[in-house]
Amino acid sequence: MSAHKLTPASMSLARVPGVAIVLAILCATFGVMSPGFVTPANISNILSQSTILLLLALPMTLIIMTEGLDLSMGAVLTLASIALAITVVATGSATLGFLAALTVGFCFGLGNGVLIAALDIPPFITTLGTLGIAQGLSLLATDGQSVVGLPRSIEVIYSGSAAGIPLPVVIAALAYALTYALLYHTRFGTYVFALGGNREALKLAGISVRGMLIRVYVFGGLMAGFAALLMTARLNSAHPTAGIGMEFDAIAAIAVGGTSFERGNGWLFGTLLGVIAVGVLRNGLNLLAVPSSAQVTCIGAIVIIALFIDGLRGDR
Amino acid sequence: MASGSVVSEAPNGAARIAGVPLFELRGISKAFPGVKALDDVSFDIRSGEVHMLVGENGAGKSTLMKVLCGAYRADSGSFFYNGEPVTIDDPAAARQFGIAVIFQEFTLVPYLDIAQNIFLGREIPGRLPGFIDQRRIHSEAKRVLDLIGFDIDPHLPLHRLGVAQQQMVEIAKALSQDARILVMDEPTAALSDRETERLFAMIKRLKDSGVAIVYISHRLGEVFALGDRITVLRDGRKIASVLPAETTPDQLVTLMVGRPVDTTYTRASRPVPGKVALEVTNLSGPSGFSDINLTVRAGEIVGLCGLVGSGRSEVARAIFGADRITAGEIRLFGEPIGASPEESVRRGMALIPENRKTQGLALNRSVSDNIILAGLRKLFPSGLYVPRRAIKAARAIIDKLRIATPTPRRAVATLSGGNQQKVVIGKWLNADARFFIFDEPTRGIDVGAKAEIFRLLDHLVHDGAAVLMISSEQIEIVHICDRAYVMRGGHIAGELAHHELTEANIVRLGIHQ
Numbered sequence: 085m086s087a088h089k090l091t092p093a094s095m096s097l098a099r100v101p102g103v104a105i106v107l108a109i110l111c112a113t114f115g116v117m118s119p120g121f122v123t124p125a126n127i128s129n130i131l132s133q134s135t136i137l138l139l140l141a142l143p144m145t146l147i148i149m150t151e152g153l154d155l156s157m158g159a160v161l162t163l164a165s166i167a168l169a170i171t172v173v174a175t176g177s178a179t180l181g182f183l184a185a186l187t188v189g190f191c192f193g194l195g196n197g198v199l200i201a202a203l204d205i206p207p208f209i210t211t212l213g214t215l216g217i218a219q220g221l222s223l224l225a226t227d228g229q230s231v232v233g234l235p236r237s238i239e240v241i242y243s244g245s246a247a248g249i250p251l252p253v254v255i256a257a258l259a260y261a262l263t264y265a266l267l268y269h270t271r272f273g274t275y276v277f278a279l280g281g282n283r284e285a286l287k288l289a290g291i292s293v294r295g296m297l298i299r300v301y302v303f304g305g306l307m308a309g310f311a312a313l314l315m316t317a318r319l320n321s322a323h324p325t326a327g328i329g330m331e332f333d334a335i336a337a338i339a340v341g342g343t344s345f346e347r348g349n350g351w352l353f354g355t356l357l358g359v360i361a362v363g364v365l366r367n368g369l370n371l372l373a374v375p376s377s378a379q380v381t382c383i384g385a386i387v388i389i390a391l392f393i394d395g396l397r398g399d400r
Numbered sequence: 401m402a403s404g405s406v407v408s409e410a411p412n413g414a415a416r417i418a419g420v421p422l423f424e425l426r427g428i429s430k431a432f433p434g435v436k437a438l439d440d441v442s443f444d445i446r447s448g449e450v451h452m453l454v455g456e457n458g459a460g461k462s463t464l465m466k467v468l469c470g471a472y473r474a475d476s477g478s479f480f481y482n483g484e485p486v487t488i489d490d491p492a493a494a495r496q497f498g499i500a501v502i503f504q505e506f507t508l509v510p511y512l513d514i515a516q517n518i519f520l521g522r523e524i525p526g527r528l529p530g531f532i533d534q535r536r537i538h539s540e541a542k543r544v545l546d547l548i549g550f551d552i553d554p555h556l557p558l559h560r561l562g563v564a565q566q567q568m569v570e571i572a573k574a575l576s577q578d579a580r581i582l583v584m585d586e587p588t589a590a591l592s593d594r595e596t597e598r599l600f601a602m603i604k605r606l607k608d609s610g611v612a613i614v615y616i617s618h619r620l621g622e623v624f625a626l627g628d629r630i631t632v633l634r635d636g637r638k639i640a641s642v643l644p645a646e647t648t649p650d651q652l653v654t655l656m657v658g659r660p661v662d663t664t665y666t667r668a669s670r671p672v673p674g675k676v677a678l679e680v681t682n683l684s685g686p687s688g689f690s691d692i693n694l695t696v697r698a699g700e701i702v703g704l705c706g707l708v709g710s711g712r713s714e715v716a717r718a719i720f721g722a723d724r725i726t727a728g729e730i731r732l733f734g735e736p737i738g739a740s741p742e743e744s745v746r747r748g749m750a751l752i753p754e755n756r757k758t759q760g761l762a763l764n765r766s767v768s769d770n771i772i773l774a775g776l777r778k779l780f781p782s783g784l785y786v787p788r789r790a791i792k793a794a795r796a797i798i799d800k801l802r803i804a805t806p807t808p809r810r811a812v813a814t815l816s817g818g819n820q821q822k823v824v825i826g827k828w829l830n831a832d833a834r835f836f837i838f839d840e841p842t843r844g845i846d847v848g849a850k851a852e853i854f855r856l857l858d859h860l861v862h863d864g865a866a867v868l869m870i871s872s873e874q875i876e877i878v879h880i881c882d883r884a885y886v887m888r889g890g891h892i893a894g895e896l897a898h899h900e901l902t903e904a905n906i907v908r909l910g911i912h913q
Contacts, residue, residue, distance in 0.1 A: 270530045271523050274516055281509035288471055288507050289521025290492035347559075349511045 102393030103341050103357045106386060110361060114368030121371060128250055132242070134363030135256035136161075136318070139311035141334040141359050142263040142352070143304035145343055148335070149350035150279035150297060152200065152207040154304050156192060158330035159218035162323075164188040164312035166222050169231035169322035178237050185316075186309040192218060193305020197298030215331075222324040231322040242317035252314050259310065260356060266303075267352055276300060280348025329380075336383050337362045340390040361386065420483040422447045422612050423497065423581055428467055428477035437463040438474070439636045445581055445612040450603060452627035452644075453616045455656055459633040461616045462504065465583050468614075469501040470494035498580030502570050502587050504616075510559035515541035517558050518573045544576045549598045563590045571599065575606075582606065583614040588622065600626060618872075620649045632656055653875075670861065670882060674698035676734070677835045677866035680719060683728030687714040689890040692728065694868075696835070701857055701867040703877035703884030703901075706910045710887040712870045713754070716837050719868075720744050720751045732835060745774065750828030752821075754839040754870075760824040761812050768794035768808035770823050774831035797826035801856060818849025825856060836860060838869045842876060854880050874903045886910050 114121040140157050147154050164185040172181035192214055199210040244251040267273035275296045278286040286293055316322050341358030343350040362383055369379045421444035430438040438460045445451055453461050466472040470491040479486050481497050488494050508517050515538040516523075524540065526533040541554040550568045558566065567590045574582055588596045603613060603626060617623050623630060624644050632639040632655040639655050677698050684690035689711035696702045704712050717723040719730055721737065721744045730738040732747050741751075753759035761770055771794040772779055779793055780786060794808040801822045805815055812823055821841065828836065838857070842850045857867055857880060871877050877884050884896045886909035893909040896902075 265531075269526070269532060269534065271532060272530060274512060274520065274523060274532065277512045277516075278509045278520060281511055282507060285507035285509055285520060288469070288491050288501075288503075290490065290495060291521050347510050349559075 101342050101351075101354060101357075102390040103354050103361060105393055106340060106390045107357055107361045107364065110364045110368065110386075114364065114371070118368065118371040121368060126367065126371075128253075130360070130363045130367045131256075132250045132252045133367065134359050135252040136311050136314050137330065137333050137337060137362060138256045138356065138359045139259055139307050139314065140330055141337045141355050142259060143300075143307040144331070144334045145338050145341075145350050145352055145355045146263070146267060146273075146276050146300055147207075147304055148338055148343055148345055149276050149348050150300055151346065151348070152297070152300070153211060153335075154196060154301065155208065155211040155331050156196060156214040156218055157211075157304060157308050157334060158327040158332075159215045159222070160189060160192045160305060160308045161311050161315060161330055162325070162327035163192075163218040163222045163225075164309045165316045165322040165326060166225055166231060166324060168312055168316050169234060170225065172235070172238060173231060173233050176235070178235070181238070182313055185312040186306060189305040189307070189309025189312070190302060191305070192308070193302040194298065196305070197301030200301065201294040201297035219328070226322075226324045228324055230324075232320075234316070234320055238317050239320045240317070242314060252318075255310070255314065259307065260352075264352055267350075272296070272299060277348045277350075280346070280350075282348075332380070333362055333383065334359075336387045339387045342390075342394060358390075361390075421445055421480075422482065423468075423499070424480040424483075425464075425468065426478050426480065428464065428474045430463055430467060430472060430474050436636050438467070441477075441633070441636070441638045443468075443631060443638065445614060447580075447610045447612050448607050449628040450607055450613045450615055450626050452623045452630040453614055453633065454618075454623055454630060454652065455633035455639075459656070460636040461633055462585060463636075464633065465501060465585060465614065465616065468494065468581075468583060469499055495577065498578065499583065500574040500577040500579035500581070501583040502574045502585060504585040504589065506566055506570055507573075508558050508566055508569060511557060513555050513557050514545075514552065514561075514569055514572075515554035517569055518544065518554070518576050520573075522577070540576065541572070544572045548572055548575065548602050564592060564595060567591055568595065571602075575602075579611060581612045581614070583616075585616045586618065587615075588617070588619065620652065623652070624649065670701075670858075671699040671864075673700045673882070674864065677732065678719070678868065679731040681729050681731075683715070683718060683725055683730065685714065685718045685723055685725040687711075687718070687723050689715050689718070689887075690727075692892055694885050694892065694895075696866045696868050698834075698864050698866045699861050700882045701861055701869055701880055703881035704868055704870045704887065705872075705874065705877050705884055705906050706887030706893070707872075710910065711890040712887050713839060714890075715887070716751065716839055716868070716870055720749060720837060722751075745831065745833075748832060748834040749837070750774075750831070750833035750835070751837045752824050752828070752839065752841060754843060760827075761820060763813040764811055766809045767798065767803065767805050767812055767815070767823055770812050771797050771808075771826045771830050774827050774833075778832070779830075793830055797830055800829070801826050802852075816849065818852060821849070821853055822856065825860075829860075834865050836865060836867045838867060838871075840871055841869065842871070842873065850876075874906045877901070877906060878903055 120126055140161065144154060144157060167188045168181040168185040171184040172178055175181070196211055196214055199205045200207050242252050246254050267276060275286060275291055279293065279296055279300070283293055286296070315326060319326060337358035338355050339358070340361055341351060341354030341356070343354060365382055365386060366379055369382060424444040426442045428438050428441045429436070441460065441464060443464065453464070455461050463472065467474045468488070470488045470493050473489055479488050486497065509520065512520070518541045519537045523532040524536045525531065538554045545552060545554060548568065548571060550572065552565065558569065561569065567587065571587060587599060591599060607613060615626060627644050629641060630644060630647065630652065631641045632652065634656060642652070675698050676695055678696040680692055680694045683692040692715055694702070704715065706712050714723065718725050718738070721739055721741045725738060729736055732744070732749060735747065737744055737747055762773070768791055772790050779789060791808050797803070798805065798808060803822045803826065804819050812820055815823065841853055857869070861867055869877070869881060878901050881901065882898050884901055884906065886893045886896065886906055888910055896905050896909070
């Protein structure tokens with residue numbers, strides 16, 4: 085019908101994603117500015133510190149791919165951490181504590197999913213509500229105090245290592261592999277693409293859109309439960325405000341990583357790079373003694389820069 | 401009516417069971433708020449036949465197909481498979497009977513690849529529970545794509561494909577289901593001649609292997625070339641089932657529109673064309689049109705036709721200032737324009753978009769709110785909203801256009817399609833527009849309302865406005881327009897003066913020789 089348009093040249097240009105450029109610039113800058121940055125200890129530190137964020141950002145990527153959002157993740161992480169600590173202190177069993185954290189994550193994920201999928205409440209509103217609920221419960225359960233007195237068996241989960249690799253990095257690598265397999269090799273993952281890309285197509289294929297949406301949010305809740313284990317181990321205690329704002333970092337990392345908020349266009353590896361970029365930024369700014377309030381501003385700026393680079397080249 | 405529907409063997413029929421159709425729908429009714437989309441429609445499908453389903457826009461063809469495939473639940477009626485009563489209440493149930501549909505609106509996911517799209521919802525399980533055997537779905541997809549002669553890598557993500565390629569994927573998707581009943585909703589709308597030929601060859605093969613095919617089409621050529629039987633729907637009712645050998649295209653058209661064509665709408669006498677309202681010279685743009693020259697005078701309705709994809713809508717968007725142009729000039733009432741839609745509107749241009757529900761109306765707001773929307777500055781120069789003035793202005797338009805609404809405060813969503821369209825037009829009348837571009841003004845409007853929209857167009861030009869009308873319905877162009885430009889492949893293929901304006905001439909200019 086219409087003549088095929090020939091577009092030469094433009095196709096052959098190497099397409100380096102914005103997140104890789106941002107990450108390279110950050111590493112180079114901090115490498116020059118602070119001598120302590122490029123040391124094995126610090127690199128290992130950056131990776132370990134990024135693990136909790138990654139555990140949130142992985143499921144959040146899937147949620148965003150469905151054109152959804154989970155603002156409650158940081159608060160659920162906190163509540164799960166407190167549930168874990170209280171249970172461990174009361175029973176002495178790390179296993180029970182871990183189950184408590186997972187249960188909290190599962191319940192909030194299920195709640196979010198049901199409200200969003202079955203009752204059709206917009207994700208933004210739903211998870212803003214559950215954020216408040218989880219945050220309030222954390223403060224209520226602890227009276228605003230930290231939960232301390234955890235056995236060493238918990239702390240080891242963060243500080244230990246296997247074959248020279250820090251345990252949290254091992255856990256995060258497993259989580260990445262699991263999410264990668266889920267997204268790219270299972271029916272569930274295929275339907276995540278369809279939930280954001282063409283919900284009608286999924287419906288016509290005879291798949292329950294609601295059921296799939298609920299599963300996506302449950303996955304998010306469970307991962308927040310896992311992240312709670314790492315966070316509690318890292319602090320060797322639980323704080324009712326420890327995870328506040330983590331969802332901001334997670335969403336920022338995903339945006340930097342090139343996942344679009346429309347049409348189910350997600351990129352899991354980009355999220356990994358985005359998380360590391362946020363980790364590098366926080367770490368580098370810490371080394372330069374930049375206060376954490378200013379760090380948030382920098383993260384915001386990085387998001388815009390990465391999207392700007394992608395936008396310049398017409399990727400979006 | 402021709403209720404004694406003609407049912408007989410397919411002409412090429414290897415002996416088939418004459419009595420029992422493969423699948424049958426009886427007495428199907430389906431209503432949506434404000435519209436009775438299907439009214440007591442019965443329809444049957446036999447193995448090895450191509451059953452054509454024709455009718456004007458809004459006749460109920462797509463709704464009937466959605467009921468058949470389980471996407472809609474019928475309000476009443478029953479289904480029979482091989483004569484046995486069955487129920488279809490969701491897509492999975494329909495699939496059990498081997499019903500597969502190629503929808504007009506694509507059911508494809510942009511960021512999955514071709515193979516994953518073809519097998520969406522029917523993934524081949526891998527070794528671990530929940531996992532997909534990626535290698536097999538890709539090799540299976542390749543096999544199906546080869547079958548329809550579509551040479552493409554099934555690993556390609558769908559968003560990288562053009563419309564015609566997506567259409568081919570949609571076809572492959574339906575075929576991969578080993579369908580016994582294959583429904584195609586205007587499958588050739590986006591295809592090139594070569595792809596269309598291939599599709600037809602494939603349809604013949606499928607037919608010979610005993611697949612029953614339901615084919616919805618607006619193209620009479622196809623209907624007669626492919627069809628073994630033709631069923632006509634009109635306004636949600638089944639009008640007739642006929643055999644192509646015993647029917648002529650003219651008779652079919654008469655059945656579709658319900659009365660002889662030339663009386664659908666009587667043209668009022670037109671004023672003598674006045675000053676040039678729009679003048680486009682040598683217009684080219686990156687969206688795929690070049691060297692466009694056209695003029696529209698006050699008091700004229702000028703058609704812009706051509707096949708889907710010929711560049712009609714792109715030209716209209718460029719004239720309106722919504723798309724960039726690379727060369728040429730647009731003058732409105734003598735002044736050069738084209739910078740932005742805001743400027744065009746300020747100078748008295750109005751674009752009545754194809755999709756009024758998403759582009760032309762705030763559906764949940766009142767008739768009055770919608771009508772005043774484009775003329776707020778004129779109506780409330782101080783910036784303060786004065787309800788009394790709004791209602792008064794809306795009333796004037798409602799009376800003028802005879803919009804059927806009990807009160808100006810009624811939400812637009814509750815009005816019929818024809819009345820919604822009038823609200824869109826009224827919005828621009830209120831904003832003092834004098835040059836109108838209508839993009840498919842009668843899409844999704846029933847026949848009665850169409851005539852009213854045409855009267856409205858007449859009315860507009862009698863008041864001295866100028867109209868450029870885009871339509872896929874050639875009959876409408878012929879009946880309403882004073883002149884018409886026919887586009888083909890991004891160029892103006894020719895201009896037809898009023899005495900040359902016939903469907904045959906439009907088609908002749910619009911298709912590739």
